[in-house]
Amino acid sequence: MKLRSIEIALPDPAGAAAWMVDVWGLYPADVRGSTHYLRGTGTMPYLVAFEQSDEEYVRSTTFVCSGEELAAIKARVTDKGWAAKPVTSADPGEGAGLLVELPEGTILRFLAGSSEVEAIDGFAKASKRVSPVKLTHVVFNSADAELLGHAVEEVLGFRVSDRTKGMVFVRCNDSHHSTAFARAGFASLNHVAFEMDDLDAVMRGIGWMRDNGFAPAWGPGRHGPGDNVYAYYIAPFGPVIEYSTAVEKVPADYRTGKPDDWTWPEQRIDQWGISDKDFAGLRVAEERFRCRRDWEPAPL
Numbered sequence: 001m002k003l004r005s006i007e008i009a010l011p012d013p014a015g016a017a018a019w020m021v022d023v024w025g026l027y028p029a030d031v032r033g034s035t036h037y038l039r040g041t042g043t044m045p046y047l048v049a050f051e052q053s054d055e056e057y058v059r060s061t062t063f064v065c066s067g068e069e070l071a072a073i074k075a076r077v078t079d080k081g082w083a084a085k086p087v088t089s090a091d092p093g094e095g096a097g098l099l100v101e102l103p104e105g106t107i108l109r110f111l112a113g114s115s116e117v118e119a120i121d122g123f124a125k126a127s128k129r130v131s132p133v134k135l136t137h138v139v140f141n142s143a144d145a146e147l148l149g150h151a152v153e154e155v156l157g158f159r160v161s162d163r164t165k166g167m168v169f170v171r172c173n174d175s176h177h178s179t180a181f182a183r184a185g186f187a188s189l190n191h192v193a194f195e196m197d198d199l200d201a202v203m204r205g206i207g208w209m210r211d212n213g214f215a216p217a218w219g220p221g222r223h224g225p226g227d228n229v230y231a232y233y234i235a236p237f238g239p240v241i242e243y244s245t246a247v248e249k250v251p252a253d254y255r256t257g258k259p260d261d262w263t264w265p266e267q268r269i270d271q272w273g274i275s276d277k278d279f280a281g282l283r284v285a286e287e288r289f290r291c292r293r294d295w296e297p298a299p300l
């Protein structure tokens with residue numbers, strides 16, 4: 001199981017796509033109808049889709065998986081009675097599977113049989129100042145993060161890696177987390193994290209953003225759970241996005257941490273403690289994109 005992409009509806013997909021290419025460092029992958037698809041240097045056919053809509057919302061977050069994994073999820077979703085529907089993807093990579101609505105409204109899509117593409121490397125990669133490789137996590141705000149952590153373990157076969165005062169971190173493979181649920185008191189998109197090649201690439205990304213007039217809303221820093229380096233920004237079209245390095249790999253028997261395992265000294269919220277955090281600005285951006293089910297449930 002791998003996190004692949006996020007599908008976002010917003011009024012100006014071309015404008016958002018241009019900024020994500022020119023400033024953030026993604027590559028155009030395709031345009032189908034009014035939907036712009038953007039990829040990284042890795043093998044996923046796209047990481048972000050921007051579809052035209054008068055309203056801003058998250059249509060889905062897509063995971064790719066095997067036929068066996070899909071069948072198991074399908075059986076448990078049906079058993080649980082969650083809103084879901086079978087889908088055949090018309091996005092790059094294609095594939096088929098299901099859309100499912102979690103408690104609180106987060107929409108996930110699981111696809112089997114979707115294809116990957118050649119990685120971008122060498123000269124083409126050198127022509128960009130910075131380039132994300134792939135998505136590394138998509139985090140959601142939630143009213144009841146504990147409930148969602150248990151629900152995705154039971155129904156989707158995910159595993160909770162760590163619980164902190166603020167988050168429930170969830171993995172779907174050996175990466176410490178591919179998603180997480182923030183204890184926010186409301187449900188929405190918290191942020192989308194893009195994996196960079198290494199720490200140097202994160203720092204060069206921060207420099208390139210600075211050249212373009214953007215300062216981090218939080219970072220650079222190094223998180224506790226997952227041990228990843230981060231720099232968070234508020235994109236001009238709304239959502240919080242992150243440059244990140246590879247998240248820690250964990251064994252299958254990783255001991256799930258509790259909030260008391262992850263405490264910081266006073267006034268410290270990451271391992272380095274070198275950066276301020278724009279709590280108010282991030283909060284506004286984190287409330288802006290809600291997940292919305294724009295389809296009717298159907299038998300799987």
Ligand SMILES: [Fe+2]
Pocket residue numbers: 137139191193230242244
């Ligand atoms: Fe993150």
